[in-house]
Amino acid sequence: MSLNIKPLGDRVVVEAAAAEEKTASGIIIPDTAKEKPQVGTIVAVGPGRAADTGTVIAPTVKVGDKVLYGKYAGTETSYEGKEYLIMRESDIYAVL
Amino acid sequence: MSLNIKPLGDRVVVEAAAAEEKTASGIIIPDTAKEKPQVGTIVAVGPGRAADTGTVIAPTVKVGDKVLYGKYAGTETSYEGKEYLIMRESDIYAVL
Amino acid sequence: MSLNIKPLGDRVVVEAAAAEEKTASGIIIPDTAKEKPQVGTIVAVGPGRAADTGTVIAPTVKVGDKVLYGKYAGTETSYEGKEYLIMRESDIYAVL
Amino acid sequence: MSLNIKPLGDRVVVEAAAAEEKTASGIIIPDTAKEKPQVGTIVAVGPGRAADTGTVIAPTVKVGDKVLYGKYAGTETSYEGKEYLIMRESDIYAVL
Amino acid sequence: MSLNIKPLGDRVVVEAAAAEEKTASGIIIPDTAKEKPQVGTIVAVGPGRAADTGTVIAPTVKVGDKVLYGKYAGTETSYEGKEYLIMRESDIYAVL
Amino acid sequence: MSLNIKPLGDRVVVEAAAAEEKTASGIIIPDTAKEKPQVGTIVAVGPGRAADTGTVIAPTVKVGDKVLYGKYAGTETSYEGKEYLIMRESDIYAVL
Amino acid sequence: MSLNIKPLGDRVVVEAAAAEEKTASGIIIPDTAKEKPQVGTIVAVGPGRAADTGTVIAPTVKVGDKVLYGKYAGTETSYEGKEYLIMRESDIYAVL
Structure with missing residues (x-):
């Protein structure tokens, strides 16, 4: 499930779930006009964002996490x- | 009332009240042209926003809080x- | 005059004065083309804005203050x- | 010359000079196409802007100051x- | 050459050189389509910009400096x- | 593989891979409508971005790194x- | 090669190379549709940008440096x- 890509900063690599997938927790993406978050699994995580003070803010997600993210993220x-998405950690809404 | 979703950063998950709901405190959403806040209940809360200094700013809402939020928030x-809304804590106007 | 709503951050709840009201201090809102501030009374105050350093900046208004605020604020x-307005403290121009 | 209004933050209340006024220093507002600053007298001053560190940055103007400000300020x-203008201290160009 | 106006913050007052003027250093403003900086002399300087930390950042120009500034500055x-320009120190490109 | 150009701040110089190139790791850029990252090799790295505190934030990439970057970066x-691209480190998505 | 102009803050003065010039390092500006950086020599450097903390961030270029900069910079x-360009240090891509 891990991937040999090293994202920079606060970026992560996500493997999107297949459109018909239903997670263990039972998330279903209903079919309405409003934008829905997408479900995927994190396969690589960057070291975190370097703040203006030089501090690196560690990511709060890890490889293997099932995540919700915006439809147009990444x-x-x-x-x-295989297809992957590279996005910023801030594009991720929640861990399932 | 709690939910097994872990929002990231300063995000929260809100279960919107039914449109006809009237809270214990008696909030009614009148029907005018101006945008009105919506009423809902918080079912999951993220750990808080990571400031540039690395400090995590703890959320000021908790699971179970009845909240007012913007009509287009989240x-x-x-x-x-069940339907939920994922929004930032800053999209919440007030706790009832 | 207080209200059992707990605004978040630097938000306050204001009860707008009736349009024909004239405050004790004698403020009258003349009728010109330019936007005029509105007069109201604060009925609830949030704990204050959380700055990036984690510091909470205490509000400088309190329940019962008569305030001037922008026409389109909140x-x-x-x-x-009863009708109320929820706005940020920064939308308030002055205490009368 | 003082006024019983308490502006919030870095706001000040200014009494605009009459259009034909000429200050003691001899400022005249010539009639050209380019926007000209306006002349007025400060009648109330807020406590100052609260910076992100929580520091309140004291205002550098005081009640009674003759000031130049932008035509559309406030x-x-x-x-x-009487008519007054409520503006931010940063809308003031100079003290005369 | 000094002027009895006290600019606020990082503002300065500049007396623009006459259009045909040629400075001691030999700056000539050629006539092309591209915007050219203007030449003038500083006649008043504010105390400096107040940073968010409360620090006042002292100006780096002084009364009497010949300066280059943007055509539309101030x-x-x-x-x-006499005609003057009030601008921010950051609108000044260079001291001649 | 190094290059005698010294980029400023957080800029890097990248030699883009030929369009048909396939990296050792097997990255292929499929042909779809959506913008795809490009693959290249870093040939020069600046000293890093100077933060507002004066701290220089060291770059996290080095000469020789194979990188993914946005199609329109640089x-x-x-x-x-030879053709090169000069871009900011933040335009780089990941090291392969 | 130096010039008696004192740029303010993080500004520098650049003498653009003639269009047909080829630097000692062999930089040639090819003729394509995409914007290309320009080559020039720094003839004056400001003291550096004053950060919000009051820190002056020293420039990383010096008089005599051959530099690449954006076509529309300055x-x-x-x-x-002689013609010169006044630009910010951040408009400079690299030292050759």
């Missing part, structure tokens, strides 16, 4: 034939 | 068949 | 049959 | 039959 | 029959 | 006949 | 018959 990339 | 999601 | 709500 | 109000 | 005013 | 330049 | 001026 940038798509592919690695060894 | 992102809808559903969990075990 | 969000309307109603409570036990 | 919000008009009236008090005991 | 606000015109007149004092004892 | 400014093209050429040096001794 | 403001043109002329001095003793």
